[in-house]
Amino acid sequence: MDVHDHVAAVSAARIESDIATLVSFGTRHTASETESETQGIGAARRWIHDEFQRISADCGGCLEVMYVSETISGERRIPDPVDVVSVIAIQRGVSDPDRMVVMAGDIDSRVSDVMDATSISPGANDNASGVAGALEAARVLTQDQFAGSIMYAALAGEEQGLFGGRIVADYALEQGWRIQAVLNNDMIGNISGINGVIDNSTARVFSEGTRATETPEEARIRRFTGGEVDSPSRNLARFIDRTADQYVPNLDVMMVYRLDRFGRGGHHRPFNDAGMPGVRIMETYEDYNRQHQDIRVEDGIEYGDVLEAVDFDYAAKLTGLNIATLAQLAGAPPFPADVTISGAVQPSTTLNWSRPEGAQADNLMGYRVYWRLTDAPQWTHNRYVGDVTEFTLENIVIDNYYFGVSSVAADGSESPVVFPGPAGSFGGY
CATH class of the missing domain: 3.40.630.10 (Zn peptidases)
Structure with a gap:
């Protein structure tokens, strides 16, 4: 349905x-x-x-x-x-x-x-x-x-x-x-x-x-x-x-x-x-x-x-x-886990996460990266990046935004956005 x-x-x-x-x-x-x-x-x-x-x-x-x-x-x-x-x-x-x-x-x-x-x-x-x-x-x-x-x-x-x-x-x-x-x-x-x-x-x-x-x-x-x-x-x-x-x-x-x-x-x-x-x-x-x-x-x-x-x-x-x-x-597929972020003193921002294996990943199509200004209440920008475990947002400076990652199922179901690090973790697989 x-x-x-x-x-x-x-x-x-x-x-x-x-x-x-x-x-x-x-x-x-x-x-x-x-x-x-x-x-x-x-x-x-x-x-x-x-x-x-x-x-x-x-x-x-x-x-x-x-x-x-x-x-x-x-x-x-x-x-x-x-x-x-x-x-x-x-x-x-x-x-x-x-x-x-x-x-x-x-x-x-x-x-x-x-x-x-x-x-x-x-x-x-x-x-x-x-x-x-x-x-x-x-x-x-x-x-x-x-x-x-x-x-x-x-x-x-x-x-x-x-x-x-x-x-x-x-x-x-x-x-x-x-x-x-x-x-x-x-x-x-x-x-x-x-x-x-x-x-x-x-x-x-x-x-x-x-x-x-x-x-x-x-x-x-x-x-x-x-x-x-x-x-x-x-x-x-x-x-x-x-x-x-x-x-x-x-x-x-x-x-x-x-x-x-x-x-x-x-x-x-x-x-x-x-x-x-x-x-x-x-x-x-x-x-x-x-x-x-x-x-x-x-x-x-x-x-x-x-x-x-x-x-x-x-x-x-x-x-x-x-x-x-x-x-x-x-x-949704398993929510992204082990999400990390890097990009200090650089022109771009890179997100990494781990990918589940086996039956858990049966409906996993890929991932979507989100970002927003730090005072924005809701996620305002996103990009589907495919079935990868790392993605770099070119020319988007880490200092100015908050970032996150969601998992996307083949039928379009999607997890909540997971903020990098322990502050945003939903737990592992």
């Missing part, structure tokens, strides 16, 4: 149905009921697991569906032992199955008191919308095959301290999976801001600047060569921005040069902490009366994260953005 066809296949009605089902469990608080078949987080995660299994049955068993869990206790928001259980489904790639891109949403919900595990907490937008988006992406993308793998994840324990993301990131490292992009969808269904603005045509993408795992020596190199705004997460954000322009009608991406909203956090952070590129995708205008609130009417103002406040067409649009991004990332 063409990427445009994938985006067109997204159903707002299916997303609405999934959000309504998740809301019907009453509360999905991390410490809520686990034995009931109809109420609490236990029922919610079993339903998500079953839904992934149904999707897998429709594609001939193409998904590996599993729980990933750990018992947490002694934490400020989880003082007593609680099993934090996430649900993941993996669509394996045909030529590079251990290279993964991830779309994630959060299972859990909360009210005003973060420790209240019993009160009705619909969590319709925060974050049934993200989980519903991941389920819909699985329905659409499992009708196709890709070179690399896609993980669809419903992560638990977000409101209590981002535990599900940390647990899944640790599990991925133990399994030897190479997670090269995490799309954390946290609130993708609201178009009405607390400030009165209504906007259904913009999405925000938050990304960290320098990598959380940067070493002192890597920081020293970056000081002299640049890279403060070219972490893999930041270039992933640029890739998503470009994808919206190419494939999603009436949607513009606002790239926010910050890990998350001011002083706040999301489930991409534990992946960043483990050295995995990741961003947060979400609505542009938030209604704080609809987040982390007891359901009530006070002074004529309605509070609570209820189903009626979700715009399902908008959630479908942001799901389409994820789908277009995942299809390209998974369809």
Whole structure:
């Protein structure tokens, strides 16, 4: 299928149905009921697991569906032992199955008191919308095959301290999976801001600047060569921005040069902490009366994260953005590795990189070199250079630009741009 066809296949009605089902469990608080078949987080995660299994049955068993869990206790928001259980489904790639891109949403919900595990907490937008988006992406993308793998994840324990993301990131490292992009969808269904603005045509993408795992020596190199705004997460954000322009009608991406909203956090952070590129995708205008609130009417103002406040067409649009991004990332060849650059006190700039061998390179057509002025937010110049591992840009002075390399598949799928050196590395093959 063409990427445009994938985006067109997204159903707002299916997303609405999934959000309504998740809301019907009453509360999905991390410490809520686990034995009931109809109420609490236990029922919610079993339903998500079953839904992934149904999707897998429709594609001939193409998904590996599993729980990933750990018992947490002694934490400020989880003082007593609680099993934090996430649900993941993996669509394996045909030529590079251990290279993964991830779309994630959060299972859990909360009210005003973060420790209240019993009160009705619909969590319709925060974050049934993200989980519903991941389920819909699985329905659409499992009708196709890709070179690399896609993980669809419903992560638990977000409101209590981002535990599900940390647990899944640790599990991925133990399994030897190479997670090269995490799309954390946290609130993708609201178009009405607390400030009165209504906007259904913009999405925000938050990304960290320098990598959380940067070493002192890597920081020293970056000081002299640049890279403060070219972490893999930041270039992933640029890739998503470009994808919206190419494939999603009436949607513009606002790239926010910050890990998350001011002083706040999301489930991409534990992946960043483990050295995995990741961003947060979400609505542009938030209604704080609809987040982390007891359901009530006070002074004529309605509070609570209820189903009626979700715009399902908008959630479908942001799901389409994820789908277009995942299809390209998974369809791309292995991202360029070991990218280096030279050209000091010379009239030209030379880039070098390594090339994968064997089955990983089955869909590799060649590479594209990019450059931009250092204050430009997006890559502005590029040149396809073929299946080579070195290229010199003649009469382009290294001092005046930032540079990078992407890999290109035979069908046109392309990786994000990889900035030279440790500051921009997505990891090896």
